[in-house]
Amino acid sequence: MTTARPKPRAGAPKSGHNHRACIATALAAAEKLCAARGEQLTALRRRVLELVWAGHKPVGAYQILDILRGDGRSAAPPTVYRALDFLLAQGLVHRVESLNAFIGCPHPGETHATQFLICSRCGTAVELDDAGIDKAIDGTAARMGFVIAARTVEISGTCAECRGR
Amino acid sequence: MTTARPKPRAGAPKSGHNHRACIATALAAAEKLCAARGEQLTALRRRVLELVWAGHKPVGAYQILDILRGDGRSAAPPTVYRALDFLLAQGLVHRVESLNAFIGCPHPGETHATQFLICSRCGTAVELDDAGIDKAIDGTAARMGFVIAARTVEISGTCAECRGR
DNA sequence: GGAACGGCGTTATAGTATAACATACATGAC
DNA sequence: GTCATGTATGTTATACTATAACGCCGTTCC
Structure with missing residues (x-):
C-alpha cells in the first residue's frame, strides 16, 4: 500500500x-x-x-x-x-x-497544507499542516465556483512562550 | 436585543x-x-x-x-x-x-471575518466573510497556545466567470 | 569544435514604503 | 487677540524589496 x-x-x-x-x-x-x-x-x-x-x-x-x-x-x-x-x-x-x-x-517533498503562526513579539513563525483549515477554505471556494491555485494563510499574534513571559 | x-x-x-x-x-x-x-x-x-x-x-x-x-x-x-x-x-x-x-x-464597521479569493486571470478580489474558516484557524491556534491578533487569508486561483470563458 | 543549456556575475532600474522636517489651519486657553 | 496645541498635509530624501537585461563560464552532447 x-x-x-x-x-x-x-x-x-x-x-x-x-x-x-x-x-x-x-x-x-x-x-x-x-x-x-x-x-x-x-x-x-x-x-x-x-x-x-x-x-x-x-x-x-x-x-x-x-x-x-x-x-x-x-x-x-x-x-x-x-x-x-x-x-x-x-x-x-x-x-x-x-x-x-x-x-x-x-517537511519538503510531502503534500501538506501550509499555514503560519507568526509571533509578532519574538518573530518566530511556526508552519502548521492543518487539513481542517484547508478543508474549510476548499468548501467555500467550491461554493463560489473558484478554482484554487495557491493559498496564503498567515496568522499573526503572540506565541505561547512569549505570552508566558 | x-x-x-x-x-x-x-x-x-x-x-x-x-x-x-x-x-x-x-x-x-x-x-x-x-x-x-x-x-x-x-x-x-x-x-x-x-x-x-x-x-x-x-x-x-x-x-x-x-x-x-x-x-x-x-x-x-x-x-x-x-x-x-x-x-x-x-x-x-x-x-x-x-x-x-x-x-x-x-461592510466596514461590522465585525466580520475577512478572506480573499483573488482571480489571477481578471484580477478581481472577492472578500469573503466565512466564520467557518476563522473557526478552524481559531481552534488550531488555541491548541498551540497562540493568541491571534490578525489574520491573512488570501486564496489565489481562477474565478467562476473566468473559468467559464 | 561548437551548439545548447544551466548557473551565476554584473549593472541598472522598477516597485513599495517610511523617516524627518516644514507648513497650514483649526481649536481652545489665557 | 495671541499663544499653544494638535491634526492634516506638503516636501525631500532615503530605505527596502524585486526584476530586467546582458555577459561569462563550464558542462553536455553531437
Missing part, C-alpha cells in the same frame, strides 16, 4: 532545542530531494537554504544578501532571488507574504 | 453590475462611520477611498499616486500612504499582502 495522507504536524520549536540538528536535517532532506529530482543543489543554493534555516524566523532576501557578502562571496540581489526562486520551486522554502520574507519548509 | 453576529456574505460582483452604486455606497458608509467616530474623512482621504473603489481589483499605492497627480493635486508617496493608513485604521480598506495592494471593504 501507498503512504496515507500525512498527518497534521505542527513543529513548534522548543526554545532550548538543538537548532544545528534542524539545519542539518533540512540540508540533508534538500540534498536527497534534489538528487531524486535531478535538480542541482549548488553550493550557493545550499548556502542560501542554510541561511534561511538560521532560525525559525522568516528571513529577508537582503539579510541573506548581507551574509553572503560577509562570506567573501560576490553577491547582488539577483544572486539571492535566483537561489530563493529555485528553493521555492522545489518546495524547500516558503515565502511569508505578510513579511516579505522566507522560511524553511520543515 | 442587540444585533446578532452578521451572517456570512460573499459579494461576488456581477460583471455587469452598476459599479457607480458600489462606489456611492462605500463613500456614504465611510462618511457615516467617520462622523459617528469623530474622525475626519477629509477630501484627500475620501478621494483615495474612491480610487481604491474604482473597481473590485486591489489597487497599488503608486497607482493611486499617479491618479492623484493626474487630478492636478500635489502628491508624493506619503500623501497616499497616510491616507491609506487612515482608511486601514478605520477598517474602510484592507491590505492584500500577497499583492502589496489595497481594496475597499464592502
